[in-house]
Amino acid sequence: MISALNRLVDLVEEHLAEDPDVRALAASVGSTEYHLRRMFSSLAGMPLSEYVRRRRMTVAAAEVVRGEQDLLGIAVRHGYGSTEAFGRAFRAVHGAGPGDVRREGGPLRTQPQLRFRLTVEGSVPMDTRLVNHPAFRLIGHAARVPLVHQGVNPRIQEHIAALPPAEHQRLKALADTVPEGLLQVCDDVDPDGREGSELTYLHGVAVTRDTAVPVDLDAIEVPDGMWAVFRTSGPHPQALQTAWAATATDWFPSNPWRLRPGPSIVSTLDHAPDFTTATCELWLPVEPE
Structure with a gap:
């Protein structure tokens, strides 16, 4: 995977x-485009599309400062049909237009070329198991929410808070297969993981394909396949977030599995009354490399 990511970086430069x-x-x-994009965004801390944009404007900025060619020629060489479109993209990265930078020499916000390297980590074993799960359904209350990388997602909080307490108990009673308990489901996630891009969040439970779905609930059909299940225990949500990050930095690079399209699922198995600690399972859909 590390070599594939570095080949992707070289491809961007070419x-x-x-x-x-x-x-x-x-x-x-x-590999697959889906897995490669997900691993790039997880390890680079930015979507591939954002990295391409930053690198393109970094190289273009050097040409603007040198002043050897008119701005239209630079714009066309970097894939823009007009100086206006080029100027908007340039300003979004550098905070100043190309004309200003040509006169003043800056400001410039450059993006160095990335290079992925394997480091010796993984000194803490990951509690993982592989599950071959038949097709099932996720049912509950779904909403379209923006992707938030850090901190609490207020739209998800609002969505859950709007449900009456009795509804949580009703959902739990409907569950009849694993993953167990009330689930936090994220589906239809942008493979690039762009901040603010929309995803489907479902607060619900897992049921078999034969279970009837109440008319007032949303459903996500999940095909049969393999799942990597990571168990975490400790401070919440820090332990869960640490494990999620470690799947990209430690587990996938050292195991012959890759992500496949499908929902990611968090099951809370146990928690303190104030939710400061919890035992959770993170279910990720995978397939052999």
Whole structure:
């Protein structure tokens, strides 16, 4: 995976004026575009599309400062059809227009070329198991919410708080398969993990395909397949967030599995009355590399 990500970085440099063909590269290294994009955004801390934009404007800024070519020529070489479109993209990265930078020499916010390296970590074992799960349903109350990388997602909080206490008990009574208990489900997530992009959040439970779905509940159909299940215990939500990050930095690079499209599921198995500590399971859909 590390070598595939570095090949992706090289591909970006070779084709800065156009979007990289991630699908073809993924196929050449025995992976998928979905997994490669998810791993890139997790490890780089930014979506691939944002990295491409920053690198493109970093290289363009050097040409603007040198002043050897008019701005339209620079814009066209970097994939923009007009100086106006180029100027908007340039300002979004550097905080100043290309004309200002040409006169003043800055300000510039450059993006260095990324290079992924394998470091020796993983000194703390991850409590993981692989589950081959038949097709099932996730049922509950769903909402479209923005993706928030850090801190509490207020839209999800509002969504859960709007449900009466009796509804939580009703949902628990409907559950008849694993993952157990009330579930936090994220589905239809942008593979690039762009901040603010929309996803489907469902607060609900897992049921078999034969279980009737009440008409007032939303449902997500989940096909059969393999799941990597990571158990965490300790301060909440820190222990869960640490494990989620470690799946990208430690587990996937060292195991012959890759993410496949599908929902990610968090099951809370036990928790303190004030929720300061909890035991959780993180379910991620996977397939063999």
